[in-house]
Amino acid sequence: MNEETVVETRGLKKTFLDFWRRPVVEAVKGLDLTVRSGEVFGLLGPNGSGKSTTIKMLLGLLHPTGGEIRVFGAPPNDTRTKSRIGYLPEVSYLHPFLTSRETLMYYGSLFGFSHALARQRTEELLEMVDLQHAADRAVGRFSKGMARRVGLAQALINAPDLLVLDEPTSGLDPIGCREVKDLVRLLAKNGVTVLMTSHLLADVEDVCDRVAILDHGELRANGCVSDLLRKPDEVRFTVGGLKDGAATELRSAIETRVGHPVQQDYPSMSLEAFFLQVVASDGRRRAYEVAPFLKASHGRKEDVCP
Amino acid sequence: MNCPFQTDAGTVRRILGVAGLAVRASLRTKTVVALLVLLAACVLILPRVVRGDGTPEGDLHILLSYTLGFSFGILCLSTLWSSCALFAAEIENMRIQLSAVKPVRTIDFWLGKWMALLAMNAVLLLAVHAGVYAQARWRIHRSGGIAAESLTSRHVTHPVLPTPRAEALNMYRKLQEQNALPKGLSKNTVLQVLEQKASERYDVLNPGEPISWTFRLARSVRIGDPVTVRVKFDTEFSTRELVKGVFKLSTAQRPGAAVEVKLDDFTQNEIEFVVDTRAFAGSGAPELRDFALTFVHAGDAKRSAALMLRARQDVVLLTPGGSFVANQLRAAAIQGGVLALLAAFGLMLSACFSLPVAAFTATVLLVLTVVGNSVVQTATEEDEKMWYNRFGIGVSRVVNQATSHAMKAEPLKALSRGERIERSVWVSSVLWNGVLIPCVFGLAGCVILRRRELAQGE
Numbered sequence: 001m002n003e004e005t006v007v008e009t010r011g012l013k014k015t016f017l018d019f020w021r022r023p024v025v026e027a028v029k030g031l032d033l034t035v036r037s038g039e040v041f042g043l044l045g046p047n048g049s050g051k052s053t054t055i056k057m058l059l060g061l062l063h064p065t066g067g068e069i070r071v072f073g074a075p076p077n078d079t080r081t082k083s084r085i086g087y088l089p090e091v092s093y094l095h096p097f098l099t100s101r102e103t104l105m106y107y108g109s110l111f112g113f114s115h116a117l118a119r120q121r122t123e124e125l126l127e128m129v130d131l132q133h134a135a136d137r138a139v140g141r142f143s144k145g146m147a148r149r150v151g152l153a154q155a156l157i158n159a160p161d162l163l164v165l166d167e168p169t170s171g172l173d174p175i176g177c178r179e180v181k182d183l184v185r186l187l188a189k190n191g192v193t194v195l196m197t198s199h200l201l202a203d204v205e206d207v208c209d210r211v212a213i214l215d216h217g218e219l220r221a222n223g224c225v226s227d228l229l230r231k232p233d234e235v236r237f238t239v240g241g242l243k244d245g246a247a248t249e250l251r252s253a254i255e256t257r258v259g260h261p262v263q264q265d266y267p268s269m270s271l272e273a274f275f276l277q278v279v280a281s282d283g284r285r286r287a288y289e290v291a292p293f294l295k296a297s298h299g300r301k302e303d304v305c306p
Numbered sequence: 307m308n309c310p311f312q313t314d315a316g317t318v319r320r321i322l323g324v325a326g327l328a329v330r331a332s333l334r335t336k337t338v339v340a341l342l343v344l345l346a347a348c349v350l351i352l353p354r355v356v357r358g359d360g361t362p363e364g365d366l367h368i369l370l371s372y373t374l375g376f377s378f379g380i381l382c383l384s385t386l387w388s389s390c391a392l393f394a395a396e397i398e399n400m401r402i403q404l405s406a407v408k409p410v411r412t413i414d415f416w417l418g419k420w421m422a423l424l425a426m427n428a429v430l431l432l433a434v435h436a437g438v439y440a441q442a443r444w445r446i447h448r449s450g451g452i453a454a455e456s457l458t459s460r461h462v463t464h465p466v467l468p469t470p471r472a473e474a475l476n477m478y479r480k481l482q483e484q485n486a487l488p489k490g491l492s493k494n495t496v497l498q499v500l501e502q503k504a505s506e507r508y509d510v511l512n513p514g515e516p517i518s519w520t521f522r523l524a525r526s527v528r529i530g531d532p533v534t535v536r537v538k539f540d541t542e543f544s545t546r547e548l549v550k551g552v553f554k555l556s557t558a559q560r561p562g563a564a565v566e567v568k569l570d571d572f573t574q575n576e577i578e579f580v581v582d583t584r585a586f587a588g589s590g591a592p593e594l595r596d597f598a599l600t601f602v603h604a605g606d607a608k609r610s611a612a613l614m615l616r617a618r619q620d621v622v623l624l625t626p627g628g629s630f631v632a633n634q635l636r637a638a639a640i641q642g643g644v645l646a647l648l649a650a651f652g653l654m655l656s657a658c659f660s661l662p663v664a665a666f667t668a669t670v671l672l673v674l675t676v677v678g679n680s681v682v683q684t685a686t687e688e689d690e691k692m693w694y695n696r697f698g699i700g701v702s703r704v705v706n707q708a709t710s711h712a713m714k715a716e717p718l719k720a721l722s723r724g725e726r727i728e729r730s731v732w733v734s735s736v737l738w739n740g741v742l743i744p745c746v747f748g749l750a751g752c753v754i755l756r757r758r759e760l761a762q763g764e
Contacts, residue, residue: 059407062759077756083409093401095327097334109323110408153406245307 007035036096042208050217087159090167096140123289125153144171165196324418362453370722389652390664423649460624465519474500526595534624567678601635627726637717643740650744654751678702
């Protein structure tokens with residue numbers, strides 16, 4: 001494992017057993033995976049493909065049946081390793097009786113922060129996720145989106161080097177999704193390695209540098225998003241302000257050149273982009289601004305997949 | 307290599323963070339509030355419901371034994387059940403996942419939760435003791451100070467006698483000389499039986515006969531300090547008979563001087579009388595340490611029954627031993643130790659099982675501990691004929707053996723009888739129950755937690 005490797009699994013296996021120790025499900029079957037420093041890595045797959053199991057093994061919450069896991073070169077249960085990781089689970093596992101401020105202070109205390117440092121980071125993160133107005137409200141009374149934002153804030157309280165996001169946009173409205181995706185990109189630019197799972201392929205495509213696709217516990221594909229999705233035989237031109245007649249002439253010329261029919265269409269914006277344009281145009285919601293302590297803690301990284 | 311017990315400021319903050327969360331959880335889920343209401347009802351209502359013998363002293367006895375006992379019972383159950391919930395519920399509702407991925411060692415989690423239980427118990431226990439003390443003072447004030455002397459703390463001195471072990475050895479030698487040792491039993495078994503007999507041995511006192519004991523105080527008393535004699539007589543068939551006689555107390559520090567007290571009471575009663583030590587004032591030493599007590603059975607030779615008493619248990623000398631408040635604090639410390647043990651035990655079960663299983667196991671073991679002693683003592687050979695009885699008695703014996711040391715100190719009995727809880731008793735109880743056993747449970751709990759998976763798959 002070199003310095004740039006953040007997560008490495010070799011032959012990782014996980015078999016769930018029943019009460020009598022009989023194998024029930026082989027959730028992960030010999031997974032080899034490498035996540036490099038500074039990249040946004042997406043773990044994709046249908047339900048039951050082994051994504052969450054893999055992530056939970058990386059975090060030390062589940063014990064592998066076989067194979068090896070190294071996170072920052074150490075086993076996942078090493079406390080020094082854990083101090084560099086931030087984790088946002090798919091479901092909010094926050095304590096409902098704590099306020100959002102108390103929640104962040106509590107998780108800050110688990111990193112051994114002094115009261116002053118925990119307080120400073122808490123306030124910066126509350127501002128970052130736009131929850132100052134609800135800082136003293138119990139998390140149990142929050143909407144799913146608000147609870148998700150508190151969850152995201154707690155995952156960032158230690159300025160992690162590795163951020164593990166399990167379905168980060170689950171339950172969020174399109175604006176919330178956009179904000180999270182923007183934040184992930186911002187954090188990645190600031191040098192944070194992000195490992196995320198998602199069902200929403202568009203989300204993954206938007207933010208991930210590299211992806212791995214799991215199915216029935218096996219790795220089916222692995223590589224840079226741009227490489228995996230590229231169609232090397234096809235070329236698309238996008239030209240603005242072209243009259244219909246000129247377009248037809250151009251098409252005929254290309255058809256003559258390549259010797260077969262060419263498809264002509266009029267690109268439209270995505271529904272997400274349109275929604276955001278309509279709903280967010282009044283400036284009620286703003287994009288996340290990375291908390292100052294997060295900017296200061298990481299060096300900026302170049303693109304992983306050039 | 308990192309030492310697992312290494313501490314630094316960060317570790318302390320982590321432990322305090324975990325403890326703070328557990329305390330907040332108890333306060334915000336209103337568990338503590340419900341407990342406070344229950345304890346307040348116990349402290350305020352129980353003494354009005356349970357009647358003593360009608361005397362102010364009897365009322366105080368009820369307050370110090372029943373009220374404190376019931377409150378302690380409630381705290382025991384609440385501690386056990388809440389400790390059973392601490393890990394089990396967090397694992398069940400997956401909330402532990404967010405904490406477990408943080409750089410916190412298992413032992414820090416365990417300590418944080420245990421300390422939270424300890425802190426809450428300390429506050430509640432002190433509140434109960436303060437409430438009981440305030441009520442006791444108020445009752446004394448209302449009764450015009452009649453029972454003021456009941457709130458006392460006195461050293462207990464037993465007569466100077468050979469130890470049961472020495473007596474057993476002596477009896478063994480005699481049996482050996484007479485060639486009367488039971489066959490087929492090991493020396494150790496015979497000695498154990500003889501030791502038990504020696505510690506329970508009754509002295510028989512026929513009418514007209516005297517009996518004497520000598521006492522050597524661990525701490526001498528000054529002239530003028532009250533010395534109390536406590537004695538309890540019995541008869542062969544435990545009948546209630548009139549006891550008539552004369553006690554005579556003398557001291558080696560003032561030869562020739564003696565105090566005589568006439569007795570006219572009943573067997574089965576715990577008879578207490580105070581001797582004014584100013585009677586020993588004179589040219590001798592200002593402090594008194596060695597006493598001799600003689601009792602002459604003055605009952606009618608034909609009509610009075612022979613009296614019996616166990617010298618090791620039924621006759622003691624009580625001398626001033628500090629303030630009642632200090633004694634009450636010692637009792638509270640012993641109870642706190644037991645609560646710490648229960649908290650540790652519940653946390654260990656919580657690390658092993660789900661909440662219902664942990665709570666059920668804990669409750670069954672607690673009940674066995676409480677009733678096990680009487681089951682073992684009252685079980686006869688007849689009872690052990692059926693296999694299920696034999697099994698039940700066997701389990702009771704094992705639990706009784708395992709918990710005998712932890713349950714040895716009886717702080718409320720001492721408190722309500724005005725007996726000082728000696729340092730050796732409370733320090734050993736607190737160390738054993740509050741530190742050593744919790745350490746063992748803590749280590750076991752941590753090992754289990756580390757091996758346990760804290761999440762489920764997809």
